Amino acid sequence: MSEQIEQALEIFRRFLKSKELKITRQREILLRRIFEWEVHFSAEDLEDRVKGDGISKATIYRTLQLLAECGLISEVALKDDRRMYEHTYGRDPHDHIVCVDCKKVFEFDGAAIARVEAEIAKRLGFAPMGHRLRIEANCEALRKTGKCERQEIRLG
């Protein structure tokens, strides 16, 4: 796991260098905190995670953009009132289903959606560039039966 952080850091360093940007204390700390913690987070969540490290909100927003551009994190469509991110480095493609009541988030294999994306793009002659999907559902039934085969990830 910590090995994964070092790899991500190395990728980030190379990315920054390639764009003649600087490797700063703040950028390293932010990357580490992102990969150390839960998968899904907002700028505010991240701000909480670096409390005490003396990193401003502005730097957080600016660094999130860099990390997304670099491909280490991605924006995910989990909420409507703020941007949510997840770290994607070293993870398989997947999509999200969210309970509209309790806000729990589950992930599922992204192959089926990727197939649709590829086919639609092909039919239109487009070059596919990814997608943003949120399936909404109500998990009451799940709470009753307690049968769940998948990892639950609770939003903050």
Next chain:
Amino acid sequence: MSEQIEQALEIFRRFLKSKELKITRQREILLRRIFEWEVHFSAEDLEDRVKGDGISKATIYRTLQLLAECGLISEVALKDDRRMYEHTYGRDPHDHIVCVDCKKVFEFDGAAIARVEAEIAKRLGFAPMGHRLRIEANCEALRKTGKCERQEIRLG
């Protein structure tokens, strides 16, 4: 077409009555303008469409919420910086693919995605409640060949 508007209006009236809300001049005009115009729109687009009808921005936002709650319109994930809507009454289920460069929006049949939604929900024991999807792509290839089998809908 105008028949469809009258039907939608009738549904809206029933909805309002069932919640003991009032049928106002503003609400009728907004519904008509929405169904008379293009499929995709933002609150600001709608504001432009009712210029001269003396309807405030606040009323527009409040009415959009009612129409969405009532099911006559739906939010669509076409842009990140503002809410986009489309009127769904009388239309087949579909999803959207957007060119990241020219912002053109194309619609495609929603059956495949609906199948994935149903299957994932079933596997988790959730009650499926819909989804929000935006496929992103680059249509440069399309522009070169000029071969497009589908209706183009340009965002404002």
Next chain:
DNA sequence: GTGGCTGCAAAGGATTTGCACTAAC
């Protein structure tokens, strides 16, 4: 030393809200 980076505070921009007046029923 240079040029990018940071922190701070202010600005931006879509959406929501409080309130007094108006209109539907």
Next chain:
DNA sequence: GTTAGTGCAAATCCTTTGCAGCCAC
């Protein structure tokens, strides 16, 4: 007449930006 709706302006809230001083290189 009663109750909800509207318009206006102010407030919210997330995110971005301008700028002076700071740090990586």
